[in-house]
């Protein structure tokens with residue numbers, strides 16, 4: 479799923495954990511559930527428009543990603559205080575795989591193109607596991623443009639839930 483979707487789920491998890499659990503369980507459970515949420519979200523992301531590779535020649539792909547990055551940025555800015563913990567751990571799998579492991583691996587491959595270094599450290603391998611075990615029955619629609627409607631629906635639903643939970647923005 480997209481960054482904004484992970485962000486909103488991280489926010490909801492943190493609100494619930496901090497409302498119903500006491501220290502230090504609220505922190506532990508926020509981290510744990512936010513992490514797990516990424517596995518489930520990415521596992522079902524095959525039903526949303528989610529091409530594994532960049533479609534740079536495709537206007538639709540470009541515009542959709544402009545919108546989604548803008549929304550992600552806004553959600554980040556809105557919720558970073560005080561929901562940074564939930565958002566961080568809802569995205570930590572992407573941060574590790576895409577911004578830490580992948581660049582290191584690319585460096586290794588420059589020296590040795592055959593290098594298999596790091597393959598087993600990808601956290602998205604557990605996403606594949608969850609998908610194979612639990613969501614194998616879902617239709618694969620990640621190249622279907624109408625898949626954005628599912629993601630938009632999920633984003634709106636999550637936003638409404640946050641509204642109901644009374645996320646107090648700009649908490650002091």
Ligand SMILES: [Zn+2]
Pocket residue numbers: 479516520571572602
């Ligand atoms: Zn991911």
